[in-house]
Amino acid sequence: MREMQRQREVQDMLRTAGLRPTRQRVALAELLYSRGNRHISAELLHEEAEAADVPVSLATVYNTLHQFTEAGLLREVAVEGTKTYFDTNTDDHHHFFIEGDNRVIDVPGSGVSMTRLPEAPEGMEIVRVDVVIRLRRKD
Amino acid sequence: MREMQRQREVQDMLRTAGLRPTRQRVALAELLYSRGNRHISAELLHEEAEAADVPVSLATVYNTLHQFTEAGLLREVAVEGTKTYFDTNTDDHHHFFIEGDNRVIDVPGSGVSMTRLPEAPEGMEIVRVDVVIRLRRKD
DNA sequence: ATTTGTGCAAATCGTTTGCATCTGA
DNA sequence: TCAGATGCAAACGATTTGCACAAAT
Numbered sequence: 001m002r003e004m005q006r007q008r009e010v011q012d013m014l015r016t017a018g019l020r021p022t023r024q025r026v027a028l029a030e031l032l033y034s035r036g037n038r039h040i041s042a043e044l045l046h047e048e049a050e051a052a053d054v055p056v057s058l059a060t061v062y063n064t065l066h067q068f069t070e071a072g073l074l075r076e077v078a079v080e081g082t083k084t085y086f087d088t089n090t091d092d093h094h095h096f097f098i099e100g101d102n103r104v105i106d107v108p109g110s111g112v113s114m115t116r117l118p119e120a121p122e123g124m125e126i127v128r129v130d131v132v133i134r135l136r137r138k139d
Numbered sequence: 140m141r142e143m144q145r146q147r148e149v150q151d152m153l154r155t156a157g158l159r160p161t162r163q164r165v166a167l168a169e170l171l172y173s174r175g176n177r178h179i180s181a182e183l184l185h186e187e188a189e190a191a192d193v194p195v196s197l198a199t200v201y202n203t204l205h206q207f208t209e210a211g212l213l214r215e216v217a218v219e220g221t222k223t224y225f226d227t228n229t230d231d232h233h234h235f236f237i238e239g240d241n242r243v244i245d246v247p248g249s250g251v252s253m254t255r256l257p258e259a260p261e262g263m264e265i266v267r268v269d270v271v272i273r274l275r276r277k278d
Numbered sequence: 279a280t281t282t283g284t285g286c287a288a289a290t291c292g293t294t295t296g297c298a299t300c301t302g303a
Numbered sequence: 304t305c306a307g308a309t310g311c312a313a314a315c316g317a318t319t320t321g322c323a324c325a326a327a328t
Contacts, residue, residue: 020302023301023302042292043292058292058293059293059294062292062293062294082292083292084293
């Protein structure tokens with residue numbers, strides 16, 4: 001069935017990234033990548049895993065998210081606040097952040113463009129430019 | 140002397156913002172605003188206060204920073220990482236973030252400009268746009 | 279006098295770490 | 304076999320909170 005098919009894909013993805021496809025990693029990867037782009041916190045992913053009958057410790061969820069990030073399968077989103085979000089979309093793109101319900105969503109298409117990026121200071125190079133558009137519910 | 144002059148200015152600033160000019164708040168405001176624009180963490184401000192012989196508890200530093208922020212005297216800078224930075228420059232401007240030494244600095248002038256800001260999703264309005272340019276030391 | 283702010287210590291939250299135990303190649 | 308992964312619980316750092324005390328109007 002479809003289930004096994006997806007597992008194999010995920011395993012290959014992990015192997016390609018140089019990560020052993022363990023039970024937990026495969027399960028987490030499936031949760032992450034089987035529903036389009038997501039912006040998820042460690043805690044929420046942990047809950048989803050439990051709900052899906054995949055017992056994983058929170059520590060392992062953190063380890064896994066960081067490994068995926070280093071392997072280029074995820075991207076950390078720098079939003080203010082204490083929580084860290086991981087984005088399954090690693091392409092160059094920007095984010096809306098909804099104050100209040102603390103949700104992160106992608107800016108569709110290339111809705112932002114920058115003209116005149118400033119020069120990096122002496123001896124520095126630009127790693128990435130993050131744009132976060134803070135939103136509030138209109139009342 | 141100059142010292143008292145500055146105190147009065149700061150007291151007025153606080154009163155105008157609707158905050159009682161208490162000993163601690165005046166002292167913290169002086170530290171914040173007497174040396175040009177700063178990007179400072181609660182912990183560092185606390186240390187500076189101690190060093191300046193103004194005993195303030197860390198809790199009060201946090202309270203004060205948040206009150207100043209609500210009053211529009213400060214702006215929280217959304218950089219990833221656990222620590223929160225407060226910026227004494229509340230104008231519209233963007234930031235460099237130096238990975239490694241976790242420093243935040245202002246992008247000078249209006250070195251960045253955005254064309255085509257995306258529309259806010261239905262029922263939402265844009266509060267602010269934060270741009271963080273991540274830098275790494277060139278090797 | 280009344281309201282508002284402060285200090286302290288304990289509590290909380292998200293995240294990381296140490297280490298003994300398991301598991302996949 | 305055995306390097307590498309996992310789970311657990313304890314450790315951690317930053318921030319917050321509750322409450323008795325102190326200071327500002």
